[in-house]
Amino acid sequence: MTQSIVVQVGQCGNQVGCRFWDLVLREHAHVNQMGVYDEALSSFFRNVDQRRGADSTGSRITALKARAVLVDMEEGVLAEILQGPLRSLFSSTQLISDVSGSGNNWAVGHHTYGLVYREQIVDQVRKAAEHCDCLQCFFLIHSMGGGTGSGLGTFVLKLLEDEFPEVCRIVTSVYPTAEDDVITSPYNSVLAMKELTEHADCVLPVDNQSLVDIVGKIQHMSNTGKLGCAIKKDCTIISGQGGVVKVEKPFDAMNNIVANLLLNITSSARFEGSLNMDLNEIAMNLVPFPRLHYLVSSLTPLYTLADVNIPPRRLRPTLPFVPWNQEGWKTSLCSVPPVCHTHSLLALANNTCVKSTFFELRECFVKLYRRKAHLHHYLAVDGMELAEFNEALSSISALIEEYTHLESPLMPNAPRLTIAT
Template structure:
């Protein structure tokens, strides 16, 4: 059975998210693997090596944990994150310089430079590092990308690597977790970069988890506001306890700093936003790292949640979020597992800001539940509720894929991760199209891109984006208000694409 995942972390954002994930994964395995034995679950993301004698030797499953190394390729066209956080940070022991590809010049916040200059320049070096990582795998399951789309490295070089690996390893699944820029992104060319990268993801990725920076900001602000309100209530009841403004607990602006003098915009550090994404990845991969009665791997997610090749964008949501942003604060927790299922479907928990899945149509829905006290009956009960509540396409009314992992996330009794192939996912593409057209109509900064590519490529990428938007829109219009009845053609589709029952 395919097992190992090779993580491709590209650019500053991609590397910072990946670092958070590796930190979480190591903490969970330290908590739950008290035997210190290198097992198959641990081998999915880590190698166990013996470096005595100056020559590394891979140790087999069943051996004692000696020296864990992340199955990862680290890429950035600037050296800051790699030198300071990867090779010399708290997790430096799981990385090696031989895994890293870096440069001094950067990609200039330009997709074309990252894709068409940096890509060919580092093609052979990256391919060789990937080849070595693949050779260390017994049964490679997939490549897992973490990157952003707003800058030049994550969007340009990240999409170049993804496309290159699609050619080199066509049978290996390619899964991308990519961050879309927020409304007030400080990179003025981010709409160009995102549109050009999105085209590559549409054509070459098997599954994409789009994450909206604006949604992350909103979630962090909401949780902080809720906690601050509770803190003030406790203060009123106490005998003069003082809540200090500006603390990382009570003030959403505490994780920002101002640069540039009076009137300057606060500079975000994105630590908690990155933590949310890392927790999503952590829960997404838990079935590959731990045991459970309904384990799900990345291949199964793709096979069960992607009915059409280009419509492979999954809307994600995680509940509870209180422990991600306010560790140790149980007062913000849902009251029970049923509340977590409900909360995971709410609009405010979605990682795409304007997406409202309950008002749109589901092509398929994935649920990954964690916790030793969560019973199959709990899952069955909530899936049955969702079947009545969600608007599923007529040919896939039972299109739920469920995973259950016994090990709960750290500091939580349980969690629910939803992965929805939902027509509201198109909202992030529609917003990108609007921002793209706003500057493209004026041909602003286009000359920086035409140094590396023909201007017609902008039009091609816009057309591809609009085709996917239209596909989701047509699916929604067809089934809103009339799901349940199938015509003859849909009966054929349903028979050809019938999901295996999960409960």
């Protein structure tokens, strides 16, 4: 059995991460009612007490520790974790924090805090890796609009590549809306995009506005009874209640959607199935060009169905594929559905539709950059240079151009890559 390590950076990254740990514990408790430390649990947890129980199948679960490193330059969220119901999952050394935050400034997170906390972060990641028998994947969770998630998050991504170049790096990035209340979020997002393009194996972009719309729509349907008995009133996917954490907090419903995305991606790595898939196969099958590794995710159901059993429909015949990659398809079947569900379907697609998101982000960046607005906050940070803004703008422009080229009608007749012999 392989293991994975979750690295949570910034307020959003840690809040989403905590929802993931809450849901994954609930799922394992539902499946593993004997309380035995088995291979499924070992994929994301280690048992720090290896005393054998009466059961011959394995060690009794006495003290689980998450295979995780939690980083935030503000103390609030991490302090809540240490005082909350998930506190036993983490040792205090797994949590790395400061007091002042990054001030919504990518440069502070990337250059200032990256330099200060580099060795401490590397040390904790190495310790987590040493507890793995077969480390397969790093999951990095962060947001793009603030300073710590974007700046320090992408700094950590580069560290993971430097220290563990052979280990797959899958990044879940929460993108801000165009009306984000952080005025510098276009700067932070585009600067972070350059790092994601260069150092990640796969990126799962999550649009914050889409999360808001999904939660609002399903809550409206649930409250009005529009779909009759199809939706249960207490939707475990949308609601933040249930599991270890009993009280719902702001953004929990949105964070639960992202956490369920991670839950579904990792289910095949945690449980047996008729057609399992290694996590590193995602990049192998879905990323034909190294820079174009932004995968669009679709998940169903997003709410708990009441007495409705609809098996997932096979999507392959309905999807258009580019002529030069008709077999770009991978299926994985896991025998364990999420708690309270009879089935669940996750689709990941490498689609040129992400270009529109990047285009809008670039436009917001250019509006600020054309007037050199707020640049002095960034250039006052040691190690930050104006050239980084130009490089980031060039990087996202090149990315957009690559996607545009691929969706061009002339693309099927374009010259193929030649392999040197």
